Amino acid sequence: MGLYRLAAAAALCAYALALASPGNAAARMRIVSLAPSVTETLFALGAGPDVVGVSQYCDYPPQVRDLPRVGSFLTPNLEAIIALRPTLVVGLELSSDVRQIRALNSMGYPVLLVSDDSLQQIETSIETVGARINRQPQARRLVAQIQTQIAAIQQRLANVxxxxxxxxxxxxxxxxxxxxxxxxxxxxxxxxxxxxxxxxxxxxxxxxxxxxxxxxxxxxxxxxxxxxxxxxxxxxxxxxxxxxxxxxxxxxxxxxxxxxxxxxxxxxxxxxxxxxxxxxxxxxxxxxx
Structure with missing residues (x-):
């Protein structure tokens, strides 16, 4: 437990320093992503420079290939995550009961969980992540772009x-x-x-x-x-x-x-x-x- 307490204290200290620093809040974050959909969302919202670690399955965009790997949303590597000193860990709701996720929460690391099993959930997750990293306008534009793409295809297929x-x-x-x-x-x-x-x-x-x-x-x-x-x-x-x-x-x-x-x-x-x-x-x- 001594290691966990020390890591928790370090995490809270890093998070407090980030909040206190001047400038854009989004640029100060250190984000770990535990799922490909989350990683793609972060990069699509322009937060790629803030991503410091990704899951073993993340492969898009190409920039993620050089980032440290931290396991997956069901088997996250707790030590690897802590070593990256994240100010935010983003994963999927499916992992809410995973022991490592509970440990991160108990140690004071901010964790955000989203879902991607439907179009509505994908759009909601984009908006939720955007709000959490202070990129609401980018999230709204991205969701609107997706809705426009889908509507155009629906129109093309209307009579088939x-x-x-x-x-x-x-x-x-x-x-x-x-x-x-x-x-x-x-x-x-x-x-x-x-x-x-x-x-x-x-x-x-x-x-x-x-x-x-x-x-x-x-x-x-x-x-x-x-x-x-x-x-x-x-x-x-x-x-x-x-x-x-x-x-x-x-x-x-x-x-x-x-x-x-x-x-x-x-x-x-x-x-x-x-x-x-x-x-x-x-x-x-x-x-x-």
Whole structure:
């Protein structure tokens, strides 16, 4: 406990000095991020220079690659965090009961937890972080930009027919995007009927028998990355699936699709273009008339 008390005293002292220093409060902070979505938000709000440590999964923007690693939101490295003398630690609500997070709180380190399981939560987390680091105007502009991107895609897809779709994040086992995730929400905005939405789980494990019976018209397969040939042998065994028969099995890159956060509008467009390419082909054709 002696070490914890000493660290807590040092943290409170550093925090008090930061508050007492002249100049912009945001520039004085030492922020540790425990999740990729949080890191992206901080950089999108212009607080990148204040970030002194990130999670092991943070890889965007490129500047984060040289920052110290402090574990993840579920397994934070307490010693590594303390060594960085943070004035703010930002993580996800999922980690609220993690022992290290409770320890940081008890030692006096300011901790902010946000959520990113839906579009609303992503927007709220941006505004919450912005308010906490005194960047409210930047947060409002960022949320407005995301809303504009989404509205433009919704308008483009207004008259398309929904397609039965399946989105996978892994093959062994077959793990799909289910209801209650921001990716399921993006699929619905992209005018897709998610065949895994009724499985009752956020990340359901599906059998091939179920997939064949549900006859998806489009398959988005994260195991393929951006190389359509990488899993061609896997899907060629199931020609009865409409998506396979019609050559509508597409790979997608984890970045940005699996990254909740400020680039969610970009992720939506990527998904929508794979499910409804005709909406963009039609617009391109009209531009030449």
């Amino acid at each position: 027919k929904p397609e039965r779709a399946l989105m996978l994040v892994g093959h062994q086992p077959i793990v799909a995007v289910g209801a209650g995730t921001y990716l399921d929400e993006l699929m619905r905005i992209a005018r897709a009927d998610n065949i895994a939405a009724n499985a009752g789980q956020q990340w359901p494990h599906l059998s091939m028998e179920y997939i064949i019976a549900m006859r998806p018209e489009v398959v988005l397969d994260g195991s393929m990355g951006t190389d359509p040939s990488s899993s061609s042998g896997f899907w060629e065994r199931y020609p009865a699936i409409p998506a396979v028969r019609d050559h509508r099995v597409f790979g997608y890159a984890e970045d940005p699709i699996l990254h909740a956060g400020p680039r969610v509008g970009q992720s939506l467009e990527i998904i929508a273009r794979m499910i409804h390419p005709e909406a963009w082909d039609r617009a391109a054709g009209g531009a030449h008339n």
